[in-house]
Amino acid sequence: MSIYALVDCNNFYASCERVFQPYLNNKPIVVLSNNDGCIVARSNEAKALGIPMGAPMHEYRKICINNNVKIFSSNYQLYGDMSQRVMDSLKHFCPNIEIYSIDEAFLQLDSFEKNFDLIKYALHIRQKLNIWLGIPVSIGIAPTKTLAKIANHVAKKSTSTGIFDLRDINQRENILTALPINEIWGIGKRLSLKLNELGINTAKQLRDANPKYIRKHFGVVVERIVLELNGISCLGLEMVKPKKNITSSRSFGKPITELQPLSEAISHYATRACIKLRNQSSKAQGIYVFITTNKHKPNEPQYRNSMIQGFVEPTADTNLIIRIAKNCLDQLYRSGYKYKKAGVILTDIISNRHKQNDLFSENDLQDKREKLMQVVDNINAQMGTNTIFNAAQGITRHWRMREEMKSNRYTTCWDELLQVVV
DNA sequence: TCTGGGGTCCTAGGACCC
DNA sequence: TCTGGGGTCCTAGGACCC
Numbered sequence A: 001m002s003i004y005a006l007v008d009c010n011n012f013y014a015s016c017e018r019v020f021q022p023y024l025n026n027k028p029i030v031v032l033s034n035n036d037g038c039i040v041a042r043s044n045e046a047k048a049l050g051i052p053m054g055a056p057m058h059e060y061r062k063i064c065i066n067n068n069v070k071i072f073s074s075n076y077q078l079y080g081d082m083s084q085r086v087m088d089s090l091k092h093f094c095p096n097i098e099i100y101s102i103d104e105a106f107l108q109l110d111s112f113e114k115n116f117d118l119i120k121y122a123l124h125i126r127q128k129l130n131i132w133l134g135i136p137v138s139i140g141i142a143p144t145k146t147l148a149k150i151a152n153h154v155a156k157k158s159t160s161t162g163i164f165d166l167r168d169i170n171q172r173e174n175i176l177t178a179l180p181i182n183e184i185w186g187i188g189k190r191l192s193l194k195l196n197e198l199g200i201n202t203a204k205q206l207r208d209a210n211p212k213y214i215r216k217h218f219g220v221v222v223e224r225i226v227l228e229l230n231g232i233s234c235l236g237l238e239m240v241k242p243k244k245n246i247t248s249s250r251s252f253g254k255p256i257t258e259l260q261p262l263s264e265a266i267s268h269y270a271t272r273a274c275i276k277l278r279n280q281s282s283k284a285q286g287i288y289v290f291i292t293t294n295k296h297k298p299n300e301p302q303y304r305n306s307m308i309q310g311f312v313e314p315t316a317d318t319n320l321i322i323r324i325a326k327n328c329l330d331q332l333y334r335s336g337y338k339y340k341k342a343g344v345i346l347t348d349i350i351s352n353r354h355k356q357n358d359l360f361s362e363n364d365l366q367d368k369r370e371k372l373m374q375v376v377d378n379i380n381a382q383m384g385t386n387t388i389f390n391a392a393q394g395i396t397r398h399w400r401m402r403e404e405m406k407s408n409r410y411t412t413c414w415d416e417l418l419q420v421v422v
Numbered sequence B, C: 001t002c003t004g005g006g007g008t009c010c011t012a013g014g015a016c017c018c
Helices: A012-020 A044-048 A057-066 A076-093 A118-133 A145-158 A169-178 A189-197 A203-207 A211-218 A220-229 A259-279 A318-332 A363-383
Strands: A004-009 A029-032 A039-042 A070-072 A097-101 A104-108 A137-142 A163-165 A246-256 A282-293 A304-315 A339-347
Touching: A004 A118, A004 A145, A012 A029, A012 A039, A012 A070, A012 A076, A029 A044, A029 A057, A039 A044, A076 A097, A076 A104, A076 A118, A118 A137, A118 A163, A137 A145, A145 A163, A145 A169, A145 A220, A169 A203, A189 A211, A203 A220, A211 A220, A246 A259, A246 A282, A259 A282, A259 A318, A259 A339, A259 A363, A282 A318, A304 A318, A318 A339, A318 A363
Parallel strands: A029 A070, A137 A163
Antiparallel strands: A004 A104, A004 A137, A029 A039, A097 A104, A246 A339, A282 A304, A282 A339
8 A cells, every 4th residue: 555645734835934933933924925915825823813814815914904914015035945954854754756846745754664653753844944044834634645645634633742643544534524625635616616516525526426427427537536535545746847838027116118127127037937948958949928918907907918939949048039039029919008917837848868969050160058057057156146147137127026025045045144243 | 006827638510441 | 312431630718627
C-alpha cells in the first residue's frame, strides 16, 4: 500500500512575516496580492474577524483599521526564499518529495519499514521546521494524495498536534461523512453543483458512487478522485517538470493611456519572462501578448485584445523577444482607452538541448547572443536584479504596481537584513 | 480611489489523411 | 432514399489548483 504525507505551511505568507517580526505573534495579519488589490493570506486572528480569502482590500479596509490588523504587501522574494528553505529541510527527512506549491509538498513514505511510527516522525518534522525556520506546518497522512489532502485539512482545523492520520478505516468513515464535496481537492464550484444535483453532497457519497458512471458523466479526472477516496492511489508523486508556458503580467498602479509607457511595461514583462525561461534552460517558440482595460469599471470604454506570434526558431533572447512583443503591441494598441493590465506569455517551450536550427540562420550570431544573455544574467544575479536592463523597459516606470506596505527582504538582500539592536 | 498572478490537464470538435 | 470507416493532430475552451 502506498503512503503519502501532505505537509502544508500554516498561513504561509503571514507566518513568513512573523518570523522576522515576532511581535506580530497572536496579532491579526493580512497579506495582499500584487498591486495591493486583494487579500490573499490571513493569520488565524484575521480569519476569526471574518475576513475572507481573496476579498478586495478596499472592502475590508475599515474592519482592518478598527481591529488593528497589520497589513502587508506581497513580498515574494521573502516568501520564495523561505519556501525553498522549507522544501530543502523536508528533503532531509524524505527524499521522495513533490513540491506542489509555494507552501505545500507531498512526501512519499512507502519505503519506511512497516512498524515505523510515522505519526511520531511527522511530529518530529513539524517540530524541527519550527525550530529551524519558525514556520508552523500541518501534516496529513493517508494512502492516496487526495486523502492526504483531506487529512491535512483535518490536521489544520481540528487537532492540537497539527498531525492527522487517515490510514485508519474507521476514522476515515467519520471524516468523509462530515466533509462536503466542494472541500475535496479537484472538486470546484461547478462540479460541486452538478454533483449536488445528483444527490451527491458528501465525500462519502462521492466515494461510494459508481466510478464507471462518474467517468461517463464527469470525465476521467473525477473518476480518479472517486478511486482515490476509496484508497486506490491513482496520482503518483510528480517530479519537477519544466514549465510549458511562462507568464509575466501585472495590473498597473495607475491606468495607462499612451503607447510609450505600455510599450515599456510589455518590454519589462517580456524581460522577466525570458529570465524565467533561461533559468529553466529552455527556449520558447512563440509569444502571446495581451492588453486590457479595467473590467471592473463597466462605465468606461472597454477594450481587450491579444495576439499570438510564432518565432522563426526557438529562442530565449531577451532582445529579440522584446522586439517581437513590441511589434505585437503596436498592432493591438488603440488610443482612447485607459489600460489597466498587460502581459506576455511565452509558449511552446522546449528544452535548450533540443536544437533544430533554422536552415538560413547565422549560427555564429546566435551563439554570440546566447553568450550575451549569460553575461547579463550573471551580472544581475551577482549585483542585484535590474543592474543591467534594456532601455526599452523604461527608467521611471510610473506604471509600476503598488506595494506600499512591503516588509524587508530579510533573507535575500544585503541592505535589508534583519538588524538586532543590543 | 482601490478588485492578483501563474499555472495544469482534459475534452470536444474540426481539419485532414488514407 | 442513398452519400465509408478509421485514424491523428491541433486548438479553444472549460475546469481546477494555489
